[in-house]
Amino acid sequence: MSDFRELRDAVARGDVVAAVAAARRDLEDGAPPLRIATEGISRAMTAVGRLFEEGDCYVPELLMSARATKEVFEILRPLLAQTGTKPLARVVLGTVRGDMHDIGKNLVGALLEGGGFEVIDLGVDVAPELFVAAVRERRPEILGLSALLTTTMTGMKATVEALRGAGVREEVKVMIGGAPVTQGYSQAIGADGYADNAASAVELARRLIGAERPQTAEG
């Protein structure tokens, strides 16, 4: 049985072709899709996220690892569905109203997906009422709000207030992040948590749903 090292190495170096080939080989060798997802992809992306957090991996490399992860999940997703395997949780992500920046949100989305979460990305410049509609319709466990500008971070507060006004605030955990955001701001607007980088956003998401931390590629 594969130890998924080839897959992890390919994901870590952002080699899409090699990652897909390794995943296919693992499946042909009889590896269960869930083990490929958890022991291959999740562990690789956890390691990549940690390197990124420590400044030893840069945004382009992380984006390439995310691409590799996405391609492998395209293969695994129907197989996981057949076996009734569910993601850790569903996360709806978006950059708040008035803010067109997507890099932070995309990095968080990539690491969450690699970490076993289902991610629904609403994109940028998302109005509070659209977040409310997504919470009602998609029933996520977590809502992730991103903003890069001090002038737009007020959209986070408006979104939390809109959730309250619509009576759905208690149905979802709200986590926020972005360059101008602080823990103090998170508390002030009544969010459930704040992460100061993409890797710690995954840790925060796990804490918010009470999930355990997976091993890294080395562990």
Next chain:
Amino acid sequence: MNRQQWESLVAVIRGETLRPLPTAFIIDSPWLPNWAGHTILDYFTDERLFLEDNLKAIRAFPRASFLPGFWSEYGMCTEPSAFGSVSVWEPNEFPFAKKVLRSPAEVDHLEKPNPRKEGLLPFVIKRLQHLQAEIEGAGHQIRFAVARGPLNIATFLMGTTEFLTAIKTDPERMHRLLEIATDYLVDWIAYQRECFPSIDGILLLDDIVGFVSRRDFETFGLPYLKRAFDTDVTVKFFHNDAPCKACAPLLPDAGINFLNFGVQHTLSDMRAWTGGKITLLGNLPPRDVLAAGTPADVERAVTDMLNAVLGHSRLIPSCGGGMPPGVASANIEAFIATVDAVTG
């Protein structure tokens, strides 16, 4: 900047240690109009307000230099606008430039704009020309040509995620994009200098270089920054408030001699990484301390910052980035007074 402020800046860059150290801040639309009691959109669209707000700041804080000084800007929209990017304006928010490239392949059809005629660039020039007599009458001069850097422009044209992915998947096209952006920048800087002969400095702002590895900076950053800065001016000023440990040792090779950086690194680390060749402008936490703190917090943090760095040569105290929204006058006064007290 007035003559004395300019001469102090140049003296520090040449290695003189002034007592007290001069204090300087980058100020622009995120802070200035709201501080002066106006909306951001009014500041952009009303030349009189632009002049009055800048003069108000200068008169309120005569002991501080404001960089680049009478910065005629339209936020992130200025340079992308000449490529046909739609500028999105809200009454009191920072404007945003929409993407114009939907895929790397569209770079093949991208043309270098003419800064004399296209986008918002003629408006940038005309605003300053209309006000030049009053600016000079107040004892100040236009000292800097200002522009976003080549990688920053590239990301506004095609999106940050898309550009940073494409340098891995389609590097040749990304070089082509950076060549077009840099050719345009060189023209834009030259045109500003032609319009304002008092210009003797260049300010380029580019946070994207902080997102890439040293190897990628050597390939996609350094050659283009070097070309953009390759002109005969005294001050070559660079702003990047993203983490920039990887590229910092190479910044002197781009010709940069003055750097504003973020709060992720200490003054001492940045001095070591740049080999002491660059004058540092920084780096009090802009949001957590300068905006959110009390004057006592600012005094404490500035004192700690200045005491933590060994020697005060090639240093101009400031915050780590531009002046953020919401900074109160009392905090700026506390900053200046503390610098005077600690370094006087």
